[in-house]
Amino acid sequence: MPADVLCHHFDAGRCRSCAWLGTPYDAQLVAKQQLVEGLVGVPREGWSPPVASAAMGFRNKAKMVVHGSAEEPTLGILGPTGSGVDLRDCPLHTAGIRAALPVLAGFVTSAALAPYDVAARRGELKHLLVTESPDGELMVRFVLRSQEPVARIRKHLPALRERVPALVVASVNLLPEHKAVLEGDREIVLTEQETLTMRVAGLRLHLRPQSFFQTNTAMAAELYRLGRAWVAESAPRTVWDLYCGVGGFALAVAGTGADAPEVTGVEISPEAVASATLSATEAGMTGVRFETGDATAYAVAAASPPDLVVVNPPRRGIGPELAGWLESSGVDRVLYSSCNAQTLARDLAAMPSLRVVRARLLDMFPNTAHYEVLTLLERS
Known part of the structure; x- marks a missing residue:
């Protein structure tokens, strides 16, 4: 985007999550x-x-609503009409997350993960949650309605890790209910490594998939x-x-x-x-x-x-x-x-x-x- 534009999504009115973006810092x-x-x-x-x-570039966690189709998914938010607004290049996110999100959009297609349609209450993939550590390592969580796509995710995961070498923790979170929450109670870890290491203030903090960390x-x-x-x-x-x-x-x-x-x-x-x-x-x-x-x-x-x-x-x-x-x-x-x-x-x-x-x-x-x-x- 041009040097004088902080966020083209904000300027175009597609996303107003950063309500103060027009105010000098x-x-x-x-x-x-x-x-x-x-x-x-x-x-x-x-x-x-x-x-x-x-x-900009400070947010270490992306919470992306997945919409559209498996062939053409959007990763971002839902607009006022319920359609998907793609924010995979959101400038708030760290560089590692911004680099990974387009690859993850391709993974949705290759693994045939049908995005969840809120209005119709059908589909599987509800959210993609991506966290980057200070060392540049990534945790990726797929929030699903059921276990039906898990086998496909496992099958295609090695190819994803080849394209995103920083990916060290991957998991599936199950959210079968139709309700406005980010994740469910059950987590299935798909990688040998189960925690993301957050090195901050001289500490080495372990972050499991369902643990909270400041963004x-x-x-x-x-x-x-x-x-x-x-x-x-x-x-x-x-x-x-x-x-x-x-x-x-x-x-x-x-x-x-x-x-x-x-x-x-x-x-x-x-x-x-x-x-x-x-x-x-x-x-x-x-x-x-x-x-x-x-x-x-x-x-x-x-x-x-x-x-x-x-x-x-x-x-x-x-x-x-x-x-x-x-x-x-x-x-x-x-x-x-x-x-x-x-x-x-x-x-x-x-x-x-x-x-x-x-x-x-x-x-x-x-x-x-x-x-x-x-x-x-x-x-x-």
Whole structure:
């Protein structure tokens, strides 16, 4: 595309996912900072400057709706009329993903994978999910309605790997129900390698197919570096990482020395816990353990609180029960990573004894109104 065009799909009105794309990037950062400062209410001296991201080529995961026909598939989104909008050259994606998507479109044809027709409720291939690691390796997941195409995918997979040597993990996810979700519960791994290695902030994190990872690798690395530095200042002996995912914060604040804190990570996803446990084992971090379970239930049932709690909840926040427990528990410090300053502000209001002493915005999602904000709370 021409040098002065950021995205021809946006300019043509085919895709408006990047709603802020027409706004200069510096102005985007200012607007996000003002929004978050106004909601969170931290004094200006408590804020560090926002962490800027590359405006394009930062997204390490493609979530592509497959439409059209096996002979002429579209990979992208559904338009207002339900037709497919092909976004295989979306400039948000990393270079490795952009290079792989046209080859994957050809694979849909060679393996005769009929795209799922939402209106007619027929067809098989619903989504293609592609993730690129910092090392340039790829994980590709085929979200299917049934197992019918699995044999064909297996048959043609060696040829695909020849054309895309970076492909190290391939799997099929089964989503038989007709509903607006990205994936189902059952995963069939098709390769010997089952995890994608994400090297960030000095960590070697394993990512299994159904595990969550931040979509902006550079911002994820900075998030974990900041978390490590802020936690280290108080030298806690015990740490909980609630909503730990694949263990990024837990492993970032842990260590292998004699003075390393005891760290417990809690996550509802068994796949994420398996990923985190493998990462800790390979790193020799014997003082770190991970449990599958509900973060709030774990905290409420505990006999005593740790010195520091890390929370990294989904957009809905930690909720009144966990916020109430943190307020009354006596825990000295909380590291709260939020992607929604509105729910963060609500949770902070429920914890008046825990005062925000440090905050920083990370632009995890350029060209949109979304962000990540890291806050450090101390008991007053």
